[in-house]
Amino acid sequence: MDRLELAAFLRSRRERITPADVGLPAGPRRRTPGLRREEAAQLAYISTEYYTRLEQARGPRPSREVLAGLARALRLSDAERNHLHHLAGAPPGPSAGPSREVRQSIIDLLHRLPQAAAIVMSATYEVIAWNDLAAALMEDFSALSRRDRNLVRRVFLGPHPEGRPLYGQSDTDAFARTSAQHLRATAARYPDDPEVGGLVDELLAGSEEFARLWASHNVTAEPTLYKTLQHPLVGPVTVNCDVLDIADRDQRVVIYTADPGSPSEEALRLLSVIGTQRMDVPG
Template sequence: MARQELARFLRERRDEMGPADVGLPAGPRRRTPGLRREEVARLAHMSVDYYTRLEQARGPHPSPRILEALTEALRLSPAERTHLFRLAEASPTPPAGPVRQVRPYVVNLLRRIPEAAAVVTDASYDVIDFNPLADALLGDLRQEPNLARRRFLGLNGYESSSAEEFGHIAVARLRAAADRYPRDEPIARLLAELRASSTEFTEIWNTNPVRAPGHRTKTITHPQLGPLRLNCDVLAIPDDDQQVVFITADPGSPTARALRHLTAKV
């Protein structure tokens, strides 16, 4: 039964995807929707015959290496990856690393909220996308995109009333990322740098903090705008282990006017 369920899952997932989803040219007009078997096989670096037997429930139990290749080829989310391993009656191996690409609908969301600063962070607190207001408000995010480095190495460029609280939130998230992605070299390098450069980071790490992001209000002192009272709200994207952070001001407040002025300049 599990073999048939695995075959059905692969067929349904292949039918849901198109060439553009995996970076392939559309080519001649297709008679049926979805990717072709030979396209999936090529993306997964396996023979067409082997992949066809998997879809027809005639193949052997795929190895974890094969399942990882199918995860990549079919662009499976973490939840879908776990489901694939379960159907194959295999134990999921730790993911190689966090998702560091932003889905198009999230990118569009950032652009549709002009009076809110918005950033997308991955599991290591790297800012992987942002809107112009966020860049103007938080400083040059391209030069230093990691929020944990900015916090613990003094790279923010402004003071914040919630710096201590955010330090605990950042460490809690980084500890979780280290557990989920033990083979990810960028995360390992980040943690080594923070331990070597910040006594505060090491002290908080050793307390094993349990903190979750949510709605918070904080005051930052911006180099040009002065004190700003900001609301921070977090939208989780669990499929990609990412977060969207929206930074707004109370309507009609001096901070709202300052953000509107900043928006006009970007």
């Protein structure tokens, strides 16, 4: 365990996080722009005294549970998480759960596709990044809780406004089948992750359809090449679906494009102007 390097690393990671990043008020008289020690400790579920000793190079070797809490609280990347483990003298094992951190280059890619709607999904079908056109075509993901951004939960458990399929998709049954098969494979890769297990349990308890698909033990899904979404403002939009795997993060980029010169291409252009505003609701 390299106590001095560990202390410096923790301090540098803490100071780069603003209170707003983790939903805390800035409050008066902050000497640094980052989190206070007691705030970092609270987020990591350890005592302030213990965290302070770590930053002062006086603490004992942290357990793997403490290291996991620190990585979560300080919003470490996978590389930083591994570095933290090595500094603490506890070489990292495999990641316990699916990664939700999207590389900046992937986020930049989404925004360089102005004529395509694009999202990034985690291994559990949570939408973790999107561009403006995806928000206009599907929904404003920024207005949703993390729970409601999970598409496998939404397709099986709703809500489904006015009884319509999720986003009015023409392939709802195929999407449900594919997502259940992918989630079974995800559960096998992350057997100890409580979020994955909790999601599966919730779906099994709340959806007979999911329970039936889960019981089939299928893990191979046919790719979706195109689908039609019924948009409340511009009507049906038929899009091609291309999926790029990000193997090192266990994530997928889904890109929706319309055929050149088609009515759907015109619909996407209109949506790029309209954005997420609701023109059907009086101002």
